[in-house]
Every structure is written in structure tokens, then in C-alpha cells.
Amino acid sequence: MSKLTNYLKESYAEMRKVTWPSKKETYRLTLLVLGISLATAAFLGALDEFFSLGIKVILMQ
Numbered sequence: 001m002s003k004l005t006n007y008l009k010e011s012y013a014e015m016r017k018v019t020w021p022s023k024k025e026t027y028r029l030t031l032l033v034l035g036i037s038l039a040t041a042a043f044l045g046a047l048d049e050f051f052s053l054g055i056k057v058i059l060m061q
């Protein structure tokens with residue numbers, strides 16, 4: 001039981017050292033992640049369409 005208590009005390013002490021991001025920074029970084037995710041999805045979708053079209057052209061010959 002003392003190990004658990006010690007772990008919880010140390011965890012609490014470490015959490016107090018954390019520098020938490022502001023609301024503005026969190027919002028900005030969330031938008032950045034969403035933007036990068038959408039751009040990656042669009043890029044991979046375009047590659048998929050390109051390769052699908054290429055396969056269709058090859059199979060039609």
C-alpha cells in the first residue's frame with residue numbers, strides 16, 4: 001500500500017511541474033492538427049484516384 005501512496009504523491013508532484021498550454025494555444029494547435037490531417041487525407045485520396053485510373057487504363061488495353 002505504501003508503494004501506491006508513494007506513486008500517487010510523486011505523480012501529483014510531477015503534474016504540478018507541467019506547464020499547461022493556454023486555451024488560445026490549445027485551439028490553435030488543434031486547428032493545425034485538423035488542417036494537416038485534412039491535407040494528408042486529400043493527398044492520399046488524390047494518389048488513390050491517380051493509381052486507380054492508372055490500373056483501369058492498364059487493364060483496358
